Structures are given as structure tokens and as C-alpha cells.
Amino acid sequence: MSIRQGILALLTERPMHGYQLRQEFEARTGGTWPLNIGQAYTTLQRLQRDGLVEPVPDDDANAPERFRLTAAGAAEASAWWTRPVERTAPARDELAIKLALAVTVPGVDVVAVVQRQRTETLRALRDYTRLKRDAAPEGPELAWSLVLDSLIFAAEAEVRWLDHVESAVARAAVARATTRRPAAGAAQASGDPTAVGHGAAGTGEGGAR
Amino acid sequence: MLRLRRVTRVHGYGAAEVHALRGVDLDVAMGELVAVMGPSGSGKSTLLHLAGGLDTPTAGTVHVGRDDVGALDAKGRARLRRRxxxxxxxxxxxxxxxxxxxxxxxxxxxxxxxxxxxxxxxxAALAEVGTDDLADRFPDDMSGGQAQRVAIARALVGPRRLVLADEPTGALDSVTGEAVMRVLRARVDAGAAGLLVTHDARHAAWADRIVFLRDGLVVDSTGADPGPDHLLSGAVRA
Structure with missing residues (x-):
């Protein structure tokens, strides 16, 4: 959907042909979401079919065909800015699914899964940060810099969520161990093998019951 | 520049014995910033204290440049820290x-x-952190962010070869925090070795490498590469 809307938004500036649209789309978003030329033309065809764009009449016959917005297309483009992006149906997130399964499938070392992912996400975060350092937060680089911010915030949120998963899992392990041996008491908690690796944020809750 | 080999630090004795670090190896080269992350009690601060000669290891060696920190007397360590x-x-x-x-x-x-x-x-140090206009001000007449930057100028003044930072952005807002990270990064890019302890992923992301500690052990670390080229599939940007 974002390609379709993106193309309509770009066409509010001036008529363009497919290749120009592709270039502009990638330049504005820093090439983060590459748009291949086939996608650009297929999308233009669909937009034309839906009556939102039309070829520029009396254009140079030897040049690539340029498209402009119809009245309906212009209305759709301006409606896009005021309509919030829908957040009701969560995007399918492999990591969330993986961890939901990891905590339920027996025998999975959740702490190791979390740590492996944290390293990977932090590496991405570091690399985005490097790019961000060189992107000027004004002028033509502003759009690119903000796209990077979006990626940085998302990666940061993912790391925070991973930390949360880790301590929640540690907490659950402690609770399980306590229910299994209700008479064992708090003194034993530190020697409990299931509590190993609960150093996360989980210190202090052992022996609560 | 900084080299830790099989460093162990035990606090307390007998039943109260706590192994803060258990055989940690770590190298930080000149021009390299390494971030250390880990939960509370994982040994991060102990690591930083050992690296700076504020503490000595129970076993293993800590070298700052050619100086074996464990072999220096208190006076020698004080000189190392000061200079x-x-x-x-x-x-x-x-x-x-x-x-x-x-x-x-x-x-x-x-x-x-x-x-x-x-x-x-x-x-020069005040200019480096962008506070040269505050030179004649007293701490009471500065905002929290300004005071923090002056404090950083004091920490970095002179030709420091090793910069150690423990949650350096503290309670600063995110823009001021970023300015602090820029100063640290610039000093490291100018040739110092940097070791940063933080729980904040955004700040750790300024480092070349991130090392994870848990229960006194290094459990994982990001490599120094791949760089941004591998990151964005678009490859539109040179």
C-alpha cells in the first residue's frame, strides 16, 4: 500500500514517468525500501485502471510516458496525509512469533535465543547510528535522517522488549521452582539450578513466597 | 591500549564471597570505543574500575598501555589515573x-x-564540548546539561589515552545525551581508547563493539563489522 500511496504523493509535485518515480521514492527514503522498476510500472498501471492517474496528453512521443494525477488521484493523495496509518492488525513479526514459541516449546534455551537476537539487533542499531552520525538533520538529508531515526527507535524498542522477555522468563522460572518445592524456603533459592542465569532484572524477587 | 587477561575480582570472604568478574579477557585499541552492557550485578562497574586503576584484580592482569596496573603501587596508579x-x-x-x-x-x-x-x-576542552561561552560561570548558574558537559570537559582535559565512561549521559534529555556521546566518540576518533558502561542501547550503539557481561562472564559480543554497506539492501546511497 505504501508504494501506491507514495507514488500518488510524489505525483502531486509534477508529472513523472516510472523511472523518475522510482528514483524520487528511493532518494526520499534513503534507499531503505528499494522500489524496482517493474513495481513502479505495475503500480502506475493499477492506478490508471482505478482512475487515479492518467498519461500526460500531448507529451513528447519519443520520451517515456509520463503520468499525472486525476482529480480523484489528487483527492486520494491529500486524504492519505490526514488518514492515520492503520495499526489495528499487527504486522506478522517473525521475532515475536519465534519467542512466543520459544517460551512454550519444551527444551528451548530462551535466554540464548534472546541473547543471540539482542546481539544482532544491537549490531543493526550500531550501524544505523553510524549512518545517522553522518546524516545532516536539515536540508535535503532531513528525510533520510528521519527514516534512520525510525529504524533506530524500532531497534531500540526491540532491545527493550528482549530485556523484558528475559526478565519475565527468569521470573517465571523462579516462580515455578518455588511452587514445585513449597517447603524449600528462600535459603535454597541461590543454589537452585533452574534459577541460573536469572541475573537479569530478576534479582530480588526470589523467596518472595 | 587497554588489555585485560583472565581478570577475576572477588569481593568479600568466605560465605559472603562474590565473584564480580570471572576470568574476563578484553582488549580496547586506540581509536576504538567498546560498550559494555549487562544486567545489574553483572560486573560492568567492577570492570570499569579495574580498567581505570581504581581497583586491582584478584587474579589476572590489567594493562593500560605498557603499565601493568596490578604491579603499580598506589602512587603509580594515582599518576596513571591523573595523566x-x-x-x-x-x-x-x-x-x-x-x-x-x-x-x-x-x-x-x-x-x-x-x-x-x-x-x-x-x-580547548571546554570548546570541545561546546561550552566555551560558560568559562566564567559558576556551577550554580548552569543547567544540568551544561554542568554535565563542563564535568566531561574536566574528565577529558589534556592528552588522555584512555577514556572510561559509566552511564555518562545519566539523567540528561536525549538531545543533550547525544551531544555527550558525540564528544566521547570524537575523542576516541582522535586516537583515545574508550570503554563505555551503559544499559542504554542507543548509547551503546555509538561504540565499535558491544560486549555483554552476565554474572561476571563475557557471554557475547558484536563484531566490529559488518558496516552499514551490508545493512541497507537498497545500496542507493554510496
Whole structure:
């Protein structure tokens, strides 16, 4: 959907042909979401079919065909800015699914899964940060810099969520161990093998019951 | 520049014995910033104290440059800290009776530098953190962010080869926090070795490498590469 809307938004500036649209789309978003030329033309065809764009009449016959917005297309483009992006149906997130399964499938070392992912996400975060350092937060680089911010915030949120998963899992392990041996008491908690690796944020809750 | 080999640090005795670090190896080269992350109690702060000669290992060796920190006496360690190690901690108390410039000059004068040379180095350090206009202000007349930056100038003043930072952005807002990270990064890019302890992923992301500690052990680390080229599939940007 974002390609379709993106193309309509770009066409509010001036008529363009497919290749120009592709270039502009990638330049504005820093090439983060590459748009291949086939996608650009297929999308233009669909937009034309839906009556939102039309070829520029009396254009140079030897040049690539340029498209402009119809009245309906212009209305759709301006409606896009005021309509919030829908957040009701969560995007399918492999990591969330993986961890939901990891905590339920027996025998999975959740702490190791979390740590492996944290390293990977932090590496991405570091690399985005490097790019961000060189992107000027004004002028033509502003759009690119903000796209990077979006990626940085998302990666940061993912790391925070991973930390949360880790301590929640540690907490659950402690609770399980306590229910299994209700008479064992708090003194034993530190020697409990299931509590190993609960150093996360989980210190202090052992022996609560 | 900084080299830890099989470093173990045990606090307390007998039943109260706590292994803060258990055989940690770590290298930080000149021009490299390494971030250390890990839950509370994982040994991060102990690691930083050992690296800066504020503490000595129970076993293993810590080298800063050619100096074996464990082999130095207290006086030698104090000299190392004063001359070569810059500390950026969360609570860096400025002396209220001294101006920003005088605060930054203080460690240099304690080290026997002439007032004139101390003044010129301190002025440069204030400029490095973008607070040269505050030189004549007293700490009470500064905002929290300004005071923090002056404190960082004091920590970095002179030719420090090793910069150690423990949650250096503390309670600063995100824009000021970023400015602090820029200063640290610039100093490291200019040739110092940097070790940063933080729980904040955004700040750790300024480092070349991130090392994870848990229960006194290094459990994982990001490599120094791949760089941004591998990251964005678009490859539109050169």
C-alpha cells in the first residue's frame, strides 16, 4: 500500500514517468525500501485502471510516458496525509512469533535465543547510528535522517522488549521452582539450578513466597 | 591500549564471597570505543574500575598501555589515573566555588602544570564540548546539561589515552545525551581508547563493539563489522 500511496504523493509535485518515480521514492527514503522498476510500472498501471492517474496528453512521443494525477488521484493523495496509518492488525513479526514459541516449546534455551537476537539487533542499531552520525538533520538529508531515526527507535524498542522477555522468563522460572518445592524456603533459592542465569532484572524477587 | 587477561575480582570472604568478574579477557585499541552492557550485578562497574586503576584484580592482569596496573603501587596508579585516564561518571561533582574554567583547570594544576598552560588546555576542552561561552560561570548558574558537559570537559582535559565512561549521559534529555556521546566518540576518533558502561542501547550503539557481561562472564559480543554497506539492501546511497 505504501508504494501506491507514495507514488500518488510524489505525483502531486509534477508529472513523472516510472523511472523518475522510482528514483524520487528511493532518494526520499534513503534507499531503505528499494522500489524496482517493474513495481513502479505495475503500480502506475493499477492506478490508471482505478482512475487515479492518467498519461500526460500531448507529451513528447519519443520520451517515456509520463503520468499525472486525476482529480480523484489528487483527492486520494491529500486524504492519505490526514488518514492515520492503520495499526489495528499487527504486522506478522517473525521475532515475536519465534519467542512466543520459544517460551512454550519444551527444551528451548530462551535466554540464548534472546541473547543471540539482542546481539544482532544491537549490531543493526550500531550501524544505523553510524549512518545517522553522518546524516545532516536539515536540508535535503532531513528525510533520510528521519527514516534512520525510525529504524533506530524500532531497534531500540526491540532491545527493550528482549530485556523484558528475559526478565519475565527468569521470573517465571523462579516462580515455578518455588511452587514445585513449597517447603524449600528462600535459603535454597541461590543454589537452585533452574534459577541460573536469572541475573537479569530478576534479582530480588526470589523467596518472595 | 587497554588489555585485560583472565581478570577475576572477588569481593568479600568466605560465605559472603562474590565473584564480580570471572576470568574476563578484553582488549580496547586506540581509536576504538567498546560498550559494555549487562544486567545489574553483572560486573560492568567492577570492570570499569579495574580498567581505570581504581581497583586491582584478584587474579589476572590489567594493562593500560605498557603499565601493568596490578604491579603499580598506589602512587603509580594515582599518576596513571591523573595523566592518562579520563573518567566520565554520572555524578561528576563540580566545585561550586570555582568557575567552569577553573574546574576544568583543576586536575592539570594538581598535576603540576603551569597556570598558563592549564588555562589554554582547559579552554580547548571546554570548546570541545561546546561550552566555551560558560568559562566564567559558576556551577550554580548552569543547567544540568551544561554542568554535565563542563564535568566531561574536566574528565577529558589534556592528552588522555584512555577514556572510561559509566552511564555518562545519566539523567540528561536525549538531545543533550547525544551531544555527550558525540564528544566521547570524537575523542576516541582522535586516537583515545574508550570503554563505555551503559544499559542504554542507543548509547551503546555509538561504540565499535558491544560486549555483554552476565554474572561476571563475557557471554557475547558484536563484531566490529559488518558496516552499514551490508545493512541497507537498497545500496542507493554510496
Amino acid at each position: 592518562h585516564v579520563g573518567y566520565v561518571f554520572q555524578d561528576l561533582n563540580l566545585v561550586p566555588a570555582l568557575t567552569a574554567l577553573e574546574n576544568v583547570m583543576l586536575p592539570l594544576e594538581l598535576d603540576g602544570l603551569s597556570a598558563r598552560r592549564a588555562r589554554s588546555q582547559a579552554t
